[in-house]
Amino acid sequence: MEVLGIDIGGSGVKGAIVDTETGKFVTDRVRIDTPQPSTPEAVIGVMKEIVDTLNYSGPVGVGFPAVVLDGVLMSAANVDQSWISYPGQQKMEERLGCKVTLLNDADVAGIAEMRFGAGKGRRGVVMIFTLGTGIGSSMFVNGRIVPNTELGHIYLPGQPLGQDAEDVTASSVRTNEDLSWEAWGGRLNVYFNEIEKLFSPNLIIVGGGVSKKYEEFFPYIKVRAELQPAQLRNKAGIVGAALAAIGEGM
């Protein structure tokens, strides 16, 4: 099937039509800056522009950086606070005139990695992390997702109270604080060891734009689990959203 996937992020809203059998884009990727403030009205307006640009009608999958329960947003970490408790999926359907499946952004990226990337065919507990502005997480048990894990917000030993793991380990922190790979890798090591202590995954997949430089920081991460870079990189969000729209991974 050819399905539209939309990936909503703090800086850009990106969409493309995806062949769900191959995971390939069948159109160019359309990217529009996330409006600021990123209110529901404004962001959904941008989604409508993408649907119109691609001249699309059909099911739409959407990844969003928040906890999403039954299409309703329960949190807003890097987007406007007015999204909290907002019935996002229903409002998107009304505005786009398409059936919408709205899920957490890291969950959809994980769905794509499990189908076409480093998690393909893998059983047991597989965890996928997206290192970006924040940290997104997704967890699969024998190929089925445990949604909304939100492990970027765990507390790390030694951290000041009130700080989340993503406040010190996200990829944006490395750039903002101009950390060396070693210094940042050391922080990731603490993070992934904590994850391992809690969940004992068989496989940890690390995604997000920085994952293309995995050789720079993987040597500092000492975990028992197998550690792999994501393969779909910045396509994972769109591909996974399209797959989610047809029920994959759930």
Ligand code: BGC
């Ligand atoms: C949000 C998550 C999201 C992640 C990556 C976190 O701050 O709480 O919902 O998956 O950022 O965008």
